[in-house]
Amino acid sequence: MKKLVAEFIGTLWLVLGGCGSAVLAAGYPELGIGFVGVSIAFGLTVLTMVYAIGHISGCHLNPAVSVGLWMGGRFEAKNLAPYILAQVLGGIAGAGILYLIASGKSGFELGGFAANGYGAHSPDGYNMVSALVTEVVMTFMFLIIILGATHPKAPRGFAGVAIGLGLTLIHLISIPVTNTSVNPARSTSQALFVGDWALSQLWLFWVAPVVGAAIAGLVYKSLSPEK
Numbered sequence: 715m716k717k718l719v720a721e722f723i724g725t726l727w728l729v730l731g732g733c734g735s736a737v738l739a740a741g742y743p744e745l746g747i748g749f750v751g752v753s754i755a756f757g758l759t760v761l762t763m764v765y766a767i768g769h770i771s772g773c774h775l776n777p778a779v780s781v782g783l784w785m786g787g788r789f790e791a792k793n794l795a796p797y798i799l800a801q802v803l804g805g806i807a808g809a810g811i812l813y814l815i816a817s818g819k820s821g822f823e824l825g826g827f828a829a830n831g832y833g834a835h836s837p838d839g840y841n842m843v844s845a846l847v848t849e850v851v852m853t854f855m856f857l858i859i860i861l862g863a864t865h866p867k868a869p870r871g872f873a874g875v876a877i878g879l880g881l882t883l884i885h886l887i888s889i890p891v892t893n894t895s896v897n898p899a900r901s902t903s904q905a906l907f908v909g910d911w912a913l914s915q916l917w918l919f920w921v922a923p924v925v926g927a928a929i930a931g932l933v934y935k936s937l938s939p940e941k
Contacts, residue, residue: 718796720771722804724763728775729808729903732756733828736893737816749837753885756894761878768874776897777801778923782857785931786938788864798899805903813907829904829912830895830919838890845892846922852884853896853926854933861934895919896926 735755739747747755764773772789774780777798783789809827816822826835832845840848859880863873881896888894895901901919905912 717771717793718800720767721774721797721800722807724767724771724773724775725801725804725899726808726811727763728756728759728897729805729900730811731759733809733900733904734812734815736828737812749889750886753882753889753894756885757878757880757882760881761874764874764877771797775801775804775899776923777899777920778853778897778927779857779860781924782853782860782927782931785928786857786861786935787931788861801899802902805899806906809903809907824908826893826912827904827908828893829908830893830901831912831915832892832918833915835911835915836891837893840891842918845918848888848891849895849919849922850926850929852888852894853923854930856880856884856896857927857930858934861930861938865938867939892919896923898923 732752732755735747736752739755740749740752760773760775763775767773772783774783774797780789780794780797780801784791784794813824813827816827829835832840832842836845860873860877862868863876884896885894888896898920901916905916905919
C-alpha cells in the first residue's frame with residue numbers, strides 16, 4: 715500500500731507540474747515559458763520524484779514504465795495492475811487540482827487542457843501515423859534510459875538526472891507532434907476533462923507507449939550486462 719500511495723502522489727505531481735505548466739504558464743502574456751519551459755517542467759517532476767519516492771515504489775509514475783520494467787525482468791507481473799490503477803488515479807487527481815486552479819480565473823475556458831492528440835488536435839497538425847511512430851519511439855527511448863540508468867552497474871546516484879533530462883529531451887522533440895504523452899496515465903487524466911476528441915483519440919496514447927515500452931524492455935534485457 716505504501717508503494718501504491720507513493721505512485722499516486724508521484725503521478726499526481728507529474729500531471730500537476732507538467733500539464734500545469736502548460737495550462738497555467740506556457741502562454742502567459744509576455745512571461746510565458748513556452749514549450750521549452752513545459753519540457754523542462756515535465757523533466758523536473760520526474761527528477762524530483764525519483765529522489766523523493768524512488769526508494770519507496772521505484773518511481774514509475776507511468777503504466778508504460780511499469781510494463782517496460784516488467785518486460786525487462788525488473789518488475790513482478792502481480793504488481794502491474796495495482797501500480798497502473800494508482801498511477802491513473804493519481805493522474806486524475808492531479809488534473810482535478812489543476813482544473814480547480816485554472817477555473818478560478820475570470821473568463822476561463824477549458825480548451826485543450828494539455829491533452830494529447832493527432833491530426834487537427836496535434837499542436838502542429840501531424841497525422842495519426844506520425845503520432846503513432848513518435849509515441850512508440852519516444853517511449854522506447856525513455857525505457858532504454860530508465861533501464862540503463864537504474865542498472866546495478868550504472869553510476870550510482872545519477873539515475874534521476876538521466877531520467878529527468880531524458881524526459882525533457884523527449885518533450886522538446888515531440889510536443890509539436892502530440893503534445894507528448896509517453897505516459898497513458900498523463901493522457902487519460904487530461905482526456906477525461908476534455909472529453910469528446912481527446913477521449914476518442916486516447917487509444918493511441920495507451921497503445922503506442924505500452925508497445926514502445928514493451929519492446930524496450932525486451933531489447934534492453936538482451937543487451938544488459940549481468941549483475
